[in-house]
Amino acid sequence: MGEHMAAWFETIDQVALGRINTVQDDVLTPTGADRFLVPDEYNWIHWAYATGVNLSGARIVTPSLEVNKSDLDIVPFQDGSDLLDRHEVAIWVPKRFIELVPSESIEVQTSEDGGTTSQQAFVVLGTAENEPMADGQIRSIRANGTTTLTADQWTPVTLTPESSLEPGRYQLVHFMCHGVSPIAARWLPQGGGFRPGMFCSPAASPGQFDWSPEVWDRLGWHNMLEFTHITFPQLEIFAISADTVQTVQMWVIRIGDL
Structure with a gap:
């Protein structure tokens, strides 16, 4: 209650940052093949991560971030494997949740340096604050x-x-x-x-x-x-x-x- 995980995935060869496709989502509204619309109330980025065998970059892009001149790179990211390293987990957690504009588009761009490989990214959107857990054991x-x-x-x-x-x-x-x-x-x-x-x-x-x-x-x-x-x-x-x-x-x- 308060968060939603969105996903992007594509097998692609792109040395420079470029969009990758969204993964079908029954909750978020897609706009084209590679973007979602930011939902009302769940318009804050809580955290994110990206993985890929030859991944060299990953970035979250929205119109409001571009207006603010914010290059919102997902760093650290996991390269060398599609799977996360269990002992050094590459997860980007901002110091403060990052506010987006409801109904604007959100996309993830990635780049790679080793030919056509799979690249995936996950962005957790949520409310301005998480609901505290209940008292009790x-x-x-x-x-x-x-x-x-x-x-x-x-x-x-x-x-x-x-x-x-x-x-x-x-x-x-x-x-x-x-x-x-x-x-x-x-x-x-x-x-x-x-x-x-x-x-x-x-x-x-x-x-x-x-x-x-x-x-x-x-x-x-x-x-x-x-x-x-x-x-x-x-x-x-x-x-x-x-x-x-x-x-x-x-x-x-x-x-x-x-």
Whole structure:
């Protein structure tokens, strides 16, 4: 509640910065093949990242940023691999959220220095402030999925918790998705709406659980989503190959009875 992860992806050869295509999004309004319209209220950039085997640059571009002469480069970025480095995660987190103009277009431009390769970028848009997490004990839940992911697009995954939840209403305050090939994951709220997301820790088990939490710790610990023990939410995952095993660690707060 308060964030939405948008994605861009294209396999392309471009030495200079140029637009890459958007990834289909059921919430954001596309404008052309490579831009979204900035949604009302969710018109602040919270954080972003970009990856690519030969990636040499990545930049967020909007008309308002151009008016302000702001070259909003995504730095650091992950080059040398489509997957993030689990121990030195290249995530750009601005000191303050960056305000955009509702309904203006937003695009990501990338460049590469090694021929035609895949390039992907993820931008988390949100409200001016994240909603604080509720009071109460933070519980840890592990959930698993066995969906065959489709490469280079969002794939919905049904998750099964390893332990049955105590009946009641819950607030998700942070999470991490693990698997061999995921780059990003975002939640599908019950009834639709904006989809809060997070980068993923890619590796084969058990190595996927060996990752650095320093940047990750700055990106959560607020009200991301609410659900019940009956309406356990689905996750959408963006991966680079047809991964078939997904593990999600969730941190939740029980906020009341049904």
